[in-house]
Amino acid sequence: MSGLFGIIESAKKAIHSSRVGMEVTSHNVSNVNTPGYTRQRVELSSTDVLTSKRGMANAGVKVIGIKQIRDEFVESEIRRVSNLMGTYSVEREILGRIESLINEPSDVGLGQLIQNFFNAFDDLAKNPEDRALRVTVVQTGKALTQRYKEIFQRLLGIKKDVLSELEAKIKSVNESVSEIAKLNQSAINHHNTGAETNDVRDKINQKLKELSKLVDVVVKFDESGAVKISAGGVTLVDKNFATNLELKFSDGQVKILSNTENLELKLNSGEIFSLQNSFNGLIPQMIQKFDQLASNLISRVNEFHRNGYGLDGSIGNDFFAGTGAGSIQVSKAIINDLNKISASMNGNAGDNKIALAIASLKNDEKISGFYNSVVSDIGLRSRISSDNENLQQMILNQLESQRDAISGVSIDEEMLNMIKFQKMFEASARVIQSVNEMIDAVLSMVR
Template identity: 30%
Template sequence: MGISRILDISKRSLLTYQNALDVTAHNIANASNPDYSRQRVILSATTPENNAGFYWGSGVTLSSINRMTNDLIVRQLDSYTSKLSYSDKQAELLGQIEQVFSEPSDQGLSALINQFFNSWQSLSVNPSSIPLRNDVLNSAKSLSLKIQDINSNLDLIKSSISSEFRDKVNQINSLLQDIKNLNIQISSVTNSGQSPNDLLDQRDKSINELSKLVDINVIYNNNNSAMISIGGILAVDSNFTVTFDTSLQNGKLNLITTDGKSPIITNGELSALADLYNKNIAGYQNDIDTIANQIVSSVNSLHSTAYSIENPPQTGINFFDGYIDGKLEINPNILSDVRKIAVSSDGTSGNGDIAKTISELADKKLIDGFTLSEKFSTLVNKIGSDKQTMDNLSTSNKLVLDQLQNQKDSVSGVSVDEEMTNVLKFQRAYDASAKLIKIADDLFQTLLDMV
């Protein structure tokens, strides 16, 4: 019986250390995989046997393969991933918006507003001058084109945001389905008493990808299944997934479920896109609309009281037709005949009083205690401030995220040097077990030779 025990112990030891080498090789193979968590074998003595009044050791077994991870750090990583994704996406798009306004610049809106009113000042000196009247018209055209260009580019960015939003929603639905499938597999393996380490890594990766898109809340049940909520709505577990869709109603871009529920999202790329569309750009365009409408009403209220240089002089003429669909529309009659530009207060050709009064609009506090140029400068400064805020927030979030990643790597990362040490240790134990089998075989042979 003693020799057979040696064989049993040696055989069990060979299998154990072979499995330990397999795990170590798996670690080394995934040393450069950022989504892999190091696995550690736990060796323990097998249950001893009671024989002849003694408890005899029966060898070694691989009792478990532990996944080296810190759940708290992983959840913090997901949280700051959402925050960083939000600030990065906002900073990226705000940079594009800054380029739309091209300020400060000779061709920026602020400069064109000043050129427009300066042209009226020049015309007031020589009201009958056709070239100066053409200057007024051309400066008005340049101003109109610039406002139209700003609105068109902002609408283009909004269209791009809307399209990207839909793509992100599709990604969310795909990730939720992946997580559900992994939940099912993980629960099955867990219920069988095994450790689904690689499946857990895959699910953590999917959850982290999801956290880049939206802020999430994750809870694990007894079967190791992840239950994830998005904006207060349970989105996935082992049994079902919610399907999300895009809503664009009343000019607002939102995330909704197929049954009409609206999760409240505050971080992640999706929230950044929605906030830019619904708040930032809407606010910027509202300020542009306010400036343009004020130009129309202020200039028309004066221009309509003045007289043209036609024969006979005409009055009651609006310089602008209005501000329509983001475009400053100039009176088509003035476009075809600059003599209809009205600047005389009494109908005489040499009078330019109204032109002078229009030029003085540039210095009047027409909007919320600001001049037109000051109001626009405030808008440009706000865009720059919003961009700087997001840049600073990204820097701060990136710093925290890097620190958390370093902490995760210290726990879950693979050290090739450490694993090679384990290879040598397990290899020697394997070699020793093989020698025990050889010794047991020699003992058997000795006994046989004695028969």
Template identity: 30%
Template sequence: MLSTFHGLEIGKRAIFAQQTALSVTGHNIANANTEGYTRQNAITQATNPLSYPGLNAGNGPLQIGTGVETKEINRIRDSFLDGQFRSQNEQQGFWNVKHDTLSKIEETLNEPTDTGLQATMDRFWQSWEDLAKEPDSLAARAAVLSNANALAGRFNQISDSINNLSTDLQNQLSTKTQEMNNLTKQVSELNLQIAKITASGQQPNDLMDQRDLMVDKLSKMADIQVKPAGNGMVDILVGQAYVVEGDQNFSVSFDSKTKQILLNGQTATLKSGEIAGMMESLTRDISSFLSKINELVTTFSREVNQIHTDASAMNLDDIQSRKTDSNAPLDRLPFFVAKGSSDNPETAGDITVNPLIAASLNKIAAARAANASDAGNATELNNLKFKNVSFSNQSTTLNNFYRTIVGDVGIKAQEAEQMESNSEILLQQADSRRQSVSGVSIDEEMTNMVKFQQSYNAASRYISVMDEVLDKLINGTGRVGI
């Protein structure tokens, strides 16, 4: 025989199950706008039935149900969509950094504007053309000196800006690796908490959400691999090296001397993510750009100095001394020197006008004959802008070489901008697909709330009916006729 109170037990279990489902629904609604929260769902199942004894017990499947119970509260999460989101997050982080760096290089060049290097070089060439027309004019000589100082200053400014950008990137790398260490430490700590709760037979959904949010942030920094481990933990690798293994995390750092990323003391190669973008910007984009600018400075100053120190080049002081002594030695001063020396400058940060020329306009060698009105050297210097000169891998004019640098930076910046835009769109699509599965829909939760509320009310009504039945059974039996 079944228990007299069997019906009450079924009603009680129904109420508890619907109450749990309502609580889960309320938790979803409360966290609808919580970053990283995953929608939860209460899974119910019928409890074990009881055999139903009777005269025909051996002739049919006579079992009677005992109600319902909540089997588990699970997260609605798709690991495949997580993988897609994190893969796109890595790419978006990489191209975001690349585009930012290349845009800053473009801003440094400031082309095409009146204050850009190209315009400054054009004014320098123009001043030699003007001097060639009036080689004995102090005003024309002053213009040459002024434009030469402006050009050297512009080279110095570009060098300083790029070096500052390099320093900023190195500082960002140190900060970003420390941020990565903080995240991996949090993941390892959450792993430990999750493992303890999982071992006790419970499902730590909210802790898993916090950990997944940390992993999402890590995916923007580096190309990580996430592998499941025991007791609900996860391992995280960068390449073949662990950054998180169970409840342990391993340090990531940036070595400013070797300009390398170190993982637990060993050199690591990152392929995507913000850190990889910073490393490529630092060691490739900035390094390549600065190398080309330095080559331009070295070649430019070499060519100008060769003409200015030519055996037949004369300045006004040379012309004056030759009037009294036809064999008097010529100054043959280099026009551009490295700061603090008389050597040919090798970097954009070192180029400056020869202090001796800066101190006396007479030292500008415009002539090639002992005549103040001769402009042979000034003409030669003016023609230099049209002359093909030798660079490391090509022969072209100085202006064309600089235009190549500007064009190369522009193309790379445009590509980075396009890739950043594409990766952002793909990231948003991946996030939308993931949110369609894991995100909280208020409309859906409201529908569920009404459904569970009605089920709860029905279970309550069922208990009331069973109470009336038992009341009749207990208080009414044997009282017929009384």
């Protein structure tokens, strides 16, 4: 009789195992469309062999755990590529804004306005005493200086937008690390009570993917499923402890610090890296280049203009006032009196050597050449960033397809598992039924 009851116990364990298997299958099917969900599989093992006077017998099957089907290398690569994609995406967007600003293919583009200004002096050289041509010189000069100021202000505007975006991204990091710390505590609690941490691990992984776009994270999971995260040499999350980040300004540069140990993050990639690099480097460099371009225009034009004579016989007049892109303007003296525009080198009204000299600056390396090099450089950098972003997107798509193949839920496979566990349940129930009939038969013999 004890042997028969052992068979019932073994079948009962099989029923329990099949029930757990059905629960896991149902859980997989329910989450087939859940972002970041990792397919789970019930792990079964035969129980320890029982030894008795009658020999050895297997005590059935047991559930040893519910395992997630994942490839840690693929998960790590997805985070790494997402991080690079974030780097190039932000870089491409900012470079694109600058490129469209300085390279507008229209009559109001800076390059065209520079040409218009020098063409006006070229026309003036043909008839230095013509008042209408002098009006055109002033008008083209005003249009050019106004465009310089617009570019200068819009570059400052882009810098302000970048700072706002950087502040928003820092806030997102703080929210993410806070949520991950809470998930870590949940994972630890589950682990300590013997409960599965799989679903918590999925939520942590999903948050890690979002976080990796922002900063280049270093990730280490412990046996409980909790994760330790560091970025830029600073620990962001350790168990249920999270470090918040904040911005600090020093000498016009923005730094990212932890608010606990006041350590500076030294980032190498990610959206926040590109934003910080643009604020501290790219945009100030562009402002400096346009300041230099405007300064070159002011100094080169004034150098010739102050050595020439106006129609009123005056000499030493500057055509432009100001020192750079933010302050350049046509001299008020020129605006108020067109006769002060210098066209003559010797004071004769019909002489045009100064006008020709200024007109020849259209081919000057410090003006047109410098402008063309700036436009070419920013265009090249923009294309490289765009190409890199597209490449990383392609790699990311491949990795996510690979992850889906490994960790994603297949309805067909789950249906097969469901049938398998259903048959296991039915067979085990049939065993119990048969043993019951055998016990009844034995008992009837005793009676």
